[in-house]
Amino acid sequence: MVHTAGFPRRFSLWAGLALVLGGALAGCAPPESEALQMEPEAPLDSQSQALSYPNGSSRTVVSRRVVSMNASGVYQAAPGFEQFRAAGASDSTLHAIRIAQVEAPSVREAIVFMTAGQKISSSGHSSGVTGQSSNWDASCDGVSCPNVLLDGRSLAMKLNALGWFPPGKTHLSVANDSNFDHLFDSDTKQRIVNGFVHWLEAQVRPETRSIYLAGSSRGGCLVMRIAQALRANTGLDGIEIYVSSFDGVCRNSQGELGTFDTKINNPVRPWGTFYGAWATNLSAQFPRHERLHLYQVVGGQEVAPATGIRAFSAYAGTTPPSTGTHLDWGWYKQTWVKWQHKEIGNPYTDPSTSDQPLVIAETIDAQLTWLDGLL
DSSP states (O other), rough: OOOTTTOOTTTTTTTTEEEEEEOSSSOOOHHHHHHHTTEEEEEESSSOEEEEEOOOOOOEEEESSSSSEOSSSSSEEEETHHHHHHHTOHHHHHTTHHHHHHHOSSSOOOOEEEOOOOSSSOOOOOOTTOOOOOOOGGGGGGGGEEEEOOTTTTTTHHHHHTTTTTSSSSEEEEEEEEEOOTTTTTHOOOOOOOOHHHHHHOOOOOOEEEEEEETHHHHHHHHHHHHHHHHHOOGGGGGGEEEEESBOOOOOGGGGGOSOOOOEOTTOOTTTOOEEHHHHHHHHOOOOOEEEEEEEEEEOOOOTTTOOOOOOEEEEEOOOOOOOOEEESSSEEEEESSSSHHHHOOOOTSTTTTOOOOOHHHHHHHHHHHHHHOO
C-alpha cells in the first residue's frame, strides 16, 4: 500500500491516541444456548482507539447530473453515466442525482466512492463524509453544479491526502445527492441501486484490487446495498470491498437491508432518550464474507419525530437483543455512539464546540482507524 511521503501509517501512535470509543455500559448476557450460535461481540468498555488524522486539502469540483436536461426541457443521459438510465429509474428521479468525479485516472488500482445522506428540504445537504457544505447546490443548472467545495476535514479529503489507496491510480468520486429517497417505493430504490452498481462496475479495471464505499444516513444504506451486489458478483471475487456507514438508515417497513420492526436499544444512549436501531440479520444479507469488510457507527436517534426513521443494527444469535452491544465479527464491525443523527453525519458543524473532538474521534477518525488496520 502506498502512503503519503513523510506521513507513516502508524504516525505518532502514542501522541495521537484519541478518546476511547463508546461507553462502559454492558448489555445483558444471552442465554447459554443462544450464545453458542452468536457471532463475537466487542465489549463496550474495551473499544479500539481512534487516531487523530490530519486534514486534507479542500477541493473545488464539478458535480454532474447523471441525467441532464437541456434548455428545451429534454432529458438525456450524461456521458459516462449511461448505466443509471439503463437501470430504468425515471429521468426525473435520476436528474436529481449528482456525482463529482474528483479523480478519474485511466489506471485504477482502487475505486473509492462516498455519498452524502438524503436531502430533506429545498436546500442542499452538508456532509462530513463528502465534505460538501449546506449550500453546495446553489450553482446547479440542468447539467451540472460547478464550484462545489469539498472541505479538507471530510472523510473524502482526509483519505485522499493519506494516500492509502495509490495516488494517481485511484478513482475517487462523491455523490453530493444520490436521491436515494427513504419514501421511494422498493422498485424505484432497486433501480437506483442498480444504476450505482453498474456504474461502479464500469469503473473497475483489470488492475483494480480494492473498492471502498462510505455513506451517512440514507447514504449509509445505499453503500451497504451496493456492497451486497458487488460481493454477489463473482467476477469481483479478487477485489477487497470495504464499507463505512455512518448511522446508515434503511426503511424497515420495506424490509430494506433485512430490517424489520424490532428496535435494538442503544446501550450508550443519553439519559431520557429512546435511541435505538432497527434489527437486521446482516449475516443473511451478506452470505459471502470473503474479502468483505463492513463498519457501521450507529446512534439510532429517530431522524424525525414520530416517523420511525432510524438507523439499522446487526445482531448476533437467533433473535435480536433488547439492548445492543458493540460487535466485531471480523468481516463486520459495529460501534454504538451517543450522538445525534446529524452529528454523526457531519461532526464538524452540528455538535457543540466542546463535543466536536470526541464526535470526530468516534465517527470520521474511528472509521479511518478501522480502515488503517485493514490496509
